Amino acid sequence: MTATDSRDTVSRTTTSTPSGVVVPSEREDPTLASTQEIQAGLGEILEEVAGVAPADATPEKSFTDDLDVDSLSMVEIATAVEDKFGVAIPDDQLANIKTVGDAISFIESNQG
Amino acid sequence: MTPIQLPAGAPGARILGFGSYRPRTRVTNDDLAKRMDTSDEWVQSRVGIAERRWAEPDETLVEMSVAAGGKAIAASGLDAGDIDLVLLATTSPPKAIPGLAPRIAHQLGVPRPGAFDVNAGCAGWCYALSAAADAIRSGTARNALVIGGERLTDYTNLEDRATAVIFADGAGAAVVSASDEPAIGPAVWGSDGDLHEAIAIPENETGMSMAGQAVYRWATTKLTDTLVEAMRRAGVGPDDIDVFAPHQANLRIIELMAKRLKLPERTVIARDIVRSGNTSSASVPLALAALLESGEAKSGDVALLLGYGAGLTFAGQVVVLP
């Protein structure tokens, strides 16, 4: 049910050309979350999933080393990111996300 | 054409009693840390296991299942002679042939019952419970013995610390009989066969391996709906649930499910994993038997059950405890 919801969100943030070809929308698209919004949303997720104080969730922080977020909490974060931003983070990509900044850029470049 | 006749069947089915067998040997996380690179801290914080039981050579799948089954029959108040269906849920039989349910029935003195093994991974006991309840309701059987038995250590690779610290051995069983009031709700069962490799014995290997994070993600995202549907189809809501006994795979999954379901504070949550590890299809009956023995759960309590595991398979159902 959440999967369908998030897919809807994604499709709303794409634009159709007259020929019907769907092209990914530009970064400036107002329906996409800004970097600040992503950081704030991720902060909320981190607080909810792993009890991280929002002020601590800054881009340079490493999930495991600085924020004490373990691999299973990372899976929960991935699920919450998908629900919130409509961006799926597959297991193999999740392993490459080490810092809060990595997560922000992943969401940014995969939304819409 | 002569129409085929059907027996009258029963309005419902209920569990009459539980029995369990826990292997003698207790293995703590510190014991494991002497044999492999792990720690009590890692195992407790990731999985929630403090200790588990490992079967000795004489504690075979048949012997453990007979012990648990015999206790369940005694608790039910029936005699072995009353049982006419014996199901063994297991995913760790020593050999493919023959199935073990007939031999277990024979050793228990159950005369010539319908008997077969069920392999639905860690969901096996919940699948078998549903099959038994349906057989009773349809009139194919009157009294069933439903056993979940495992010797997962036979299929554990001690070199793979991520699974070696988790899997364990044991058997749990219940006797199911006809009742006027339904006390076993409809199973909400299914499978996601695209994930068949997530928990499997890889080609040319003897020990199982698990894509832990993929299974964790699946369990924490896909199965809440199964539990909600199991309650809906049984006509109960979260506030009616006295006992929540999901498969004991990871304490964090158990707590997360309980939170997502918004179960009330008073709901007793099975946390048998802490002392039993993951015993696959034995975990739900072992957990229920323990809660009834300790008095944390009582007769008449409404329990929400969930099995899930290799396949991947899942089955949820609501039952009234004996």
Ligand SMILES: CC(C)(COP(=O)(O)OP(=O)(O)OC[C@H]1O[C@@H](n2cnc3c(N)ncnc32)[C@H](O)[C@@H]1OP(=O)(O)O)[C@@H](O)C(=O)NCCC(=O)NCCS
């Ligand atoms: C199995 C499970 C506990 C593993 O946890 P995980 O966080 O996914 O474990 P990983 O294999 O990713 O390992 C994470 C880290 O812990 C280490 N680790 C793995 N097992 C370890 C152990 N026994 N002791 C110490 N460290 C261990 C890994 O080497 C890895 O370290 P690294 O990050 O430095 O490389 C978890 O994935 C789980 O419970 N999944 C669901 C299982 C389930 O529900 N099964 C259902 C039916 S049976």
